[in-house]
Amino acid sequence: xxxxxxxxxxxxxxxxxxxxxxxxxxxxxxxxxxxxxxxxxxxxxxxxxxxxxxxxxxxxxxxxxxxxxxxxxxxxxxxxxxxxxxxxxxxxxxxxxxxxxxxxxxxxxxxxxxxxxxxxxxxxxxxxxxxxxxxxxxxxxxxxxxxxxxxxxxxxxxxxxxxxxxxxxxxxxxxxxxxxxxxxxxxxxxxxxxxxxxxxxxxxxxxxxxxxxxxxxxxxxxxxxxxxxxxxxxxxxxxxxxxxxxxxxxxxxxxxxxxxxxxxxxxxxxxxxxxxxxxxxxxxxxxxxxxxxxxxxxxxxxxxxxxxxxxxxxxxxxxxxxxxxxxxxxxxxxxxxxxxxxxxxxxxxxxxxxxxxxxxxxxxx
Amino acid sequence: xxxxxxxxxxxxxxxxxxxxxxxxxxxxxxxxxxxxxxxxxxxxxxxxxxxxxxxxxxxxxxxxxxxxxxxxxxxxxxxxxxxxxxxxxxxxxxxxxxxxxxxxxxxxxxxxxxxxxxxxxxxxxxxxxxxxxxxxxxxxxxxxxxxxxxxxxxxxxxxxxxxxxxxxxxxxxxxxxxxxxxxxxxxxxxxxxxxxxxxxxxxxxxxxxxxxxxxxxxxxxxxxxxxxxxxxxxxxxxxxxxxxxxxxxxxxxxxxxxxxxxxxxxxxxxxxxxxxxxxxxxxxxxxxxxxxxxxxxxxxxxxxxxxxxxxxxxxxxxxxxxxxxxxxxxxxxxxxxxxxxxxxxxxxxxxxxxxxxxxxxxxxx
Numbered sequence: 001x002x003x004x005x006x007x008x009x010x011x012x013x014x015x016x017x018x019x020x021x022x023x024x025x026x027x028x029x030x031x032x033x034x035x036x037x038x039x040x041x042x043x044x045x046x047x048x049x050x051x052x053x054x055x056x057x058x059x060x061x062x063x064x065x066x067x068x069x070x071x072x073x074x075x076x077x078x079x080x081x082x083x084x085x086x087x088x089x090x091x092x093x094x095x096x097x098x099x100x101x102x103x104x105x106x107x108x109x110x111x112x113x114x115x116x117x118x119x120x121x122x123x124x125x126x127x128x129x130x131x132x133x134x135x136x137x138x139x140x141x142x143x144x145x146x147x148x149x150x151x152x153x154x155x156x157x158x159x160x161x162x163x164x165x166x167x168x169x170x171x172x173x174x175x176x177x178x179x180x181x182x183x184x185x186x187x188x189x190x191x192x193x194x195x196x197x198x199x200x201x202x203x204x205x206x207x208x209x210x211x212x213x214x215x216x217x218x219x220x221x222x223x224x225x226x227x228x229x230x231x232x233x234x235x236x237x238x239x240x241x242x243x244x245x246x247x248x249x250x251x252x253x254x255x256x257x258x259x260x261x262x263x264x265x266x267x268x269x270x271x272x273x274x275x276x277x278x279x280x281x282x283x284x285x286x287x288x289x290x291x292x293x294x295x296x297x298x299x300x301x302x303x304x305x306x307x308x309x310x311x312x313x314x315x316x317x318x319x320x321x322x323x324x325x326x327x328x329x330x331x332x333x334x335x336x337x338x339x340x341x342x343x344x345x346x347x348x349x350x351x352x353x354x355x356x357x358x359x360x361x362x363x364x365x
Numbered sequence: 366x367x368x369x370x371x372x373x374x375x376x377x378x379x380x381x382x383x384x385x386x387x388x389x390x391x392x393x394x395x396x397x398x399x400x401x402x403x404x405x406x407x408x409x410x411x412x413x414x415x416x417x418x419x420x421x422x423x424x425x426x427x428x429x430x431x432x433x434x435x436x437x438x439x440x441x442x443x444x445x446x447x448x449x450x451x452x453x454x455x456x457x458x459x460x461x462x463x464x465x466x467x468x469x470x471x472x473x474x475x476x477x478x479x480x481x482x483x484x485x486x487x488x489x490x491x492x493x494x495x496x497x498x499x500x501x502x503x504x505x506x507x508x509x510x511x512x513x514x515x516x517x518x519x520x521x522x523x524x525x526x527x528x529x530x531x532x533x534x535x536x537x538x539x540x541x542x543x544x545x546x547x548x549x550x551x552x553x554x555x556x557x558x559x560x561x562x563x564x565x566x567x568x569x570x571x572x573x574x575x576x577x578x579x580x581x582x583x584x585x586x587x588x589x590x591x592x593x594x595x596x597x598x599x600x601x602x603x604x605x606x607x608x609x610x611x612x613x614x615x616x617x618x619x620x621x622x623x624x625x626x627x628x629x630x631x632x633x634x635x636x637x638x639x640x641x642x643x644x645x646x647x648x649x650x651x652x653x654x655x656x657x658x659x660x661x662x663x664x665x666x667x668x669x670x671x672x673x674x675x676x677x678x679x680x681x682x683x684x685x686x687x688x689x690x691x692x693x694x695x696x697x698x699x700x701x702x703x704x705x706x707x708x709x710x711x712x713x714x715x716x717x718x719x720x721x722x723x724x725x726x727x728x729x730x
Contacts, residue, residue, distance in 0.1 A: 079651060079652070081480065081648065083478070083479055083480025083481075083645065083647075083648040084449065084450070084478070084479045084480065085449070085450040085479035085480050085481050086479065086480025086481055086644075086645075086648035086649075088648070088649065088650065088651050088652075089651075090651055090653070113448070113449070114448055114449045114450035114451065114479055115446065115448025115449065115450050115451025115483065116448075116450050116451055116481050116482075116483055116642070117481075118480070118481055118644070118648075120648075120649045120650075120651070122651035122653065123651075143613075143616070156676070157671060157672070157676050157679045158679060159676075159678055159679045159680070160672075160675065160676035160678070160679045161674075161675035161676060162673075162674035162675040162676055164670055164671040164672075164673070164674060164676060165671060172605075172609055174612050174616075176612070184608065184612060186605040186606075186608065186609060188601070188602050188605065218675060233599045233602055234598045234599040234602065234603065236553070236682070237553050237598055237599065237603075238599065238602075239679075239682075240537075240551035240553065240682045241551075243549065243551065243671070243681070243682065244537055244551060246667055246671060247539050247541070247549060247664065247667070247668070248508075248649065249667070250663050250664040250666075250667035250668070251508070251539075251646050251649040251650060251660060251663075251664060252649050252650065252651055253650065253651035253652070253653055253654055253663070254667070255654070255655035255656075255663070255666070255667070256655075256666060256667060256670040257667065257670055257671060258670055258674065259670075267655075267656075268655045268656070269653075269654075269655040275649070277481075279451075279483070280448065280451075281616050282448075283446065283448040283451035283453070283483070283485075284451075284453065284485045284613070284616040284617050284640070285453065285485075285616060285617065285618065286444060286453050286454075286455055286485070286487035286488075286617055286618035287444070287453075287618070288455070288487065288618055288634075289618055289620070289634075290620035290621075290632075290633045290634040291620075291632075291633070295616060298615050298616075298618070298619075298620070299612065299615040299616060301615075301620070301621060302611055302612070302614070302615035302619070302620070302621060302622065303612070303615070305529055305621035305622055305623050305624075306522060306529040306530060306608070306611060306622060307522070307525075307529075308527075308529070309526075309527035309529060309623065310525065310526035310527040310583060311521070311522050311524075311525035311526060311527055311529060313524055313525070314522045314523060314524045314525045314604075315524070316608070317601070317604075317605045317608065
C-alpha cells in the first residue's frame, strides 16, 4: 500500500470478468464465480494485496480445486437446529467466499430477529480475508465477527516447538461509518509475522524481529533463512487467541490441526471450519447516552476522546483500508502493480481470456 | 502463585464470613454481600491474587461505595427489548459481582433457548475478574465471553501519547473439563504490564520491558520510575483489542473513556459498561466428528494434537488457575500469605469483626 509504488488502474468490470472466467475455468458455477470476483474486487479496493484474486486463485490451486479442499459446485446442507438464533451448515467444501457471504447474510437476518445471530460451518474451504465480510456487514449497520481455522498449522504454541496452530485472525467489524466515515475493522494474524513475510525477509537477507519464528529444532531465531515456523504475537496472549479459533473449530466439527489440508485416504476430516456472528447494534443499546447523544453520536464522541488529547496521530483499524478504497474511487478502478498485472495475464492465459498488458491501463496519480 | 511462597490455610467459611461482614459494613445488602464473598473465594481459590477480597474492597473504597461509582442496594432495571436472545440492563451502579453473576445466569438461559444469549449492562461497576464468570459458565458446560470498559483510562493507544483506553481483558471460557480436566479460560490485560506491576518494578528498582510504558511526555521508557502510562501489548494488535471494549461500551451507553470514574456534577456518565455472551456448545455442533468421536472427545483430540509433537511443555490458559484450585482443595481452604492475612485483619478492624492472626491458620504443605 506504499504511496510511492506505481499502480495501474484496472476497471472493476474488467477485473471481475477475468476473475469470473478463471473460476469458471476451474469448474466453479456462475454464482460461485460471481462471489469470488466480487470478493476479490472488495479485497483489492481496500488494498488487501495478500488476499487479492491472484492469491485467491493460487490458494485454490494449492488447497482448493487443485487439491481436495474445495469442490466446485458443491451444495451446502443446512443442518436442523433446535436453537432459534444459531445455525450450523455443512459446506461440503464449497467455495469459501460464496459460503461466507451467504453465512453473513443469514447472521444479519438472525440478528434482526434475535439481536444476535450466528452461523457455524463445518467442512469449509478458505474464505481468504475475514475482515472483508465483517467490513461489509459493518457498512450495512451491524456489529460482525468471524473466526476460522487455517488451511495449515504453521504456528508454534507459546513455549512449544512444533507448529500445531493456524495464524488466522479474529475479525471484528463495527458500524462506525456515521462516527468516523468508515467501519472500524480489526483483523490481524495471531502470529508476529506471516510465513510469506519470513520468506520475503529470507530472500532479501534481512533479519526477523525477535520471538517471531523458530528454526527446525523449535528454537527461536531471527535468521529468516533458518526460520521454519512462526510464533504467536504477544507470547501467551496471541497463543490464547489462536487457541480460541482451534477450540471453536473443534466444537463445530474440525479434526486435528496437524491434519488440516493434508488429504489422504485416512477417513479423517481435513477441512477448516468457519464461525460467523452478527449483533444488531440496537440490541446493545441502553438508550441513555450522555448529552442526549444518539448511539452513533455517542460512538463518535468516544472514538474522538480516544484519539484526542495528543493522540491525533493514531490511526483506527480499518482506516488504511478505507483510505485505499478512496484512492481506488478517485482513480475509477482497482489499483495493481505491473507485477500483479503480469500475474493476471498468466491467469488469463490459463482460462483462454485476453491477456492484460501494462500499457492497457492508465497509471494512477 | 509461586510454589515457594509460604501460604496459610484459611477455611473458606471464615473467609466468606469476613468478606460478607465487610461488604455489609459498607452498606451492601445480604445478596450483594453474599455474591461478593462467593466471588472473592472463587478468585482466591484460583490464585487470582490481583482480584481477591482485599483488592475488591480496596477498589470499592477507591471507586465504589467510597466514591460515587457503586450504590449499595441499588436495583437494576431490565430494559424492554424487541430481540429474543439479547437483553440490556441498567445496573444503576449496583455491585459488579452481583450484576455479573446474574447476567451470566441469564445468558445461559438465553443460550439454552436460542443457542446464544447476551446481556449488555449500562451504568455498571467493576466486576473484578472477567475470567471468573466465564470459568463458572464453562464449568457448567457453556462457551462464555465477557468484556467491559475499565474504571480508568490508563493505556495509551498505539502511536499515541495520552491514556484514553482501559487495559481490561476479553475473557473467553470453554467447557473443556471433559477434554482436559478444567475449563480453558483466556483472560489477560490488553497492556504489556499492569500499572500495579509498573509501580512494583519502580519500588524494586527494576526496568520495564520495552514498549510497555510511556513517560509523562508520552515517550516510551523502560525506566519504571518515569513510567506514567502503559502501552498495549502487540502494538496495534493489543490496541485493537482494547478498542473493541471501548466501542462495545459506547454502543451500550458508556460515555467518554477519559471521564470514567471521575465523578463531577457535569451531568455526564462516568460508569463502565459490561457485555456478556454465552453460546450453547450444541448450537455449534455439526455432529459429524472424525473417528466417530463425541464433541467432547473431538475437543480433547484437537487439544492433544496442539500440545503434542514436542509441545508437551506448553500450558493451556486456565491451567495454572486449575492447579492452584487443586492446591486449595488439597489444603482444605483458601491460601493466603502472611501479608494478605494482615490486610484481612485491617478489613476485620474496619467492620468490627474478630481479627485474623497468622498463627490462627495452618501453613500449607
